Amino acid sequence: MAIWRKVNIFLAIFSHMQVDAWSNYRRFATSFFIGILILVFGYGSDIVFLQRKLKLTQKQIVMTRELMQRKKQQVQQDKFNQQEADFKHTTKPDELKPGFEVINILNSLEKAIFEAQVEPFLFEPQAIRENEFLVVYPIKVEINGGYKNLIMFINNLLKLPYSVIIEEMDLQKKIVNNLDSLNLRVLLAVHKNKKIKVRARSTVNKPALSIQIPQRDIFKQLNRRKNLYLWSSKELRFLGLIKQGQKTFGIVSDPLGGIHRVVVGDKIGLNQSQIMAIDKRGIVTTKQVDNIYCGE
Numbered sequence: 379m380a381i382w383r384k385v386n387i388f389l390a391i392f393s394h395m396q397v398d399a400w401s402n403y404r405r406f407a408t409s410f411f412i413g414i415l416i417l418v419f420g421y422g423s424d425i426v427f428l429q430r431k432l433k434l435t436q437k438q439i440v441m442t443r444e445l446m447q448r449k450k451q452q453v454q455q456d457k458f459n460q461q462e463a464d465f466k467h468t469t470k471p472d473e474l475k476p477g478f479e480v481i482n483i484l485n486s487l488e489k490a491i492f493e494a495q496v497e498p499f500l501f502e503p504q505a506i507r508e509n510e511f512l513v514v515y516p517i518k519v520e521i522n523g524g525y526k527n528l529i530m531f532i533n534n535l536l537k538l539p540y541s542v543i544i545e546e547m548d549l550q551k552k553i554v555n556n557l558d559s560l561n562l563r564v565l566l567a568v569h570k571n572k573k574i575k576v577r578a579r580s581t582v583n584k585p586a587l588s589i590q591i592p593q594r595d596i597f598k599q600l601n602r603r604k605n606l607y608l609w610s611s612k613e614l615r616f617l618g619l620i621k622q623g624q625k626t627f628g629i630v631s632d633p634l635g636g637i638h639r640v641v642v643g644d645k646i647g648l649n650q651s652q653i654m655a656i657d658k659r660g661i662v663t664t665k666q667v668d669n670i671y672c673g674e
Contacts, residue, residue: 545567
C-alpha cells in the first residue's frame with residue numbers, strides 16, 4: 379500500500395508538471411507570435427516610409443535635373459537671341475525664283491526688325507491678293523521702340539530686295555516699363571511681278587534710299603513742312619498716315635530724305651496745291667496732277 383501511495387503521488391506531481399509546462403509553452407508561443415507580429419508590422423511601416431521617402435527623393439532629383447536642363451536651354455536661347463540681335467545682315471539673293479514664298483519676306487522683315495532693335499508684337503501675313511500682272515503679299519506688323527529705331531526700321535524696309543509699299547501706318551505714343559515709347563502698326567504690301575523676272579538688288583556697298591532722322595518728333599509741328607514748295611509733287615513720296623485723336627496726318631518724304639507731316643489744308647508742291655483729303659491710298663489735292671499716291 380505504501381508503494382502505491384508513492385506511485386500515485388508521483389503521477390499527480392508529474393501530471394501537474396505537464397500542465398504547467400504546456401501552459402508555459404502556450405504562453406511562450408503566444409508571446410513569440412506577438413513579438414513576431416510587432417516586429418513585422420514595425421519593419422513593414424519603416425519599409426513603406428523608406429519607399430515613400432525614396433520615391434520623393436527620386437522625384438526631386440528628376441525635377442532638379444529638368445530645371446537645370448530648362449535653365450541651360452534658356453541660357454542658350456538668350457545667347458542665341460543676343461547673337462541674332464547683334465547680327466548685321468546683308469541681303470544678296472540672286473533673283474526671286476518661282477518658289478518665292480511668304481517665308482522669304484518674313485525672314486527679311488525679321489532681320490530688318492532685329493537690325494533696327496525694335497520690339498515686335500505682331501507679325502501676321504494677310505490674304506494674298508493677285509491680278510493679271512502682280513501678286514501682293516500683305517503683312518501686318520506691329521512694333522514698339524524709340525523714335526530713331528522706328529525710322530531705322532523704315533529705312534531697312536527701303537533696303538529690302540522686294541517692292542515694299544506701306545499701305546497703312548498708325549503711330550501712337552505708349553508707355554512701356556515706365557518709359558515713353560512709340561507703337562507703330564503698319565500694313566505692308568510686298569509686290570511680285572508675275573511675268574517679269576525680278577532681280578533682287580544687293581545692298582552691299584551701294585547707297586540705298588533712306589530717311590534722315592529729324593531732330594524733332596513727328597508728333598510735333600515740323601518747320602520743314604513749309605519747304606514742301608521746293609519740290610514738285612512727283613518728287614515727293616507718300617509714306618503713310620498717322621491718326622492722332624480725330625486728326626489724320628500724312629507722312630511725306632522729299633528727295634533729300636527729310637520727312638514731313640502734313641494735314642488737310644496744307645499746301646504742297648511747286649503749284650502750292652491745297653490738300654483736300656488724306657487716306658491710306660495717298661494725298662488728294664485741289665489739282666489732280668499734284669496728287670501723291672502710295673508707292674509713287
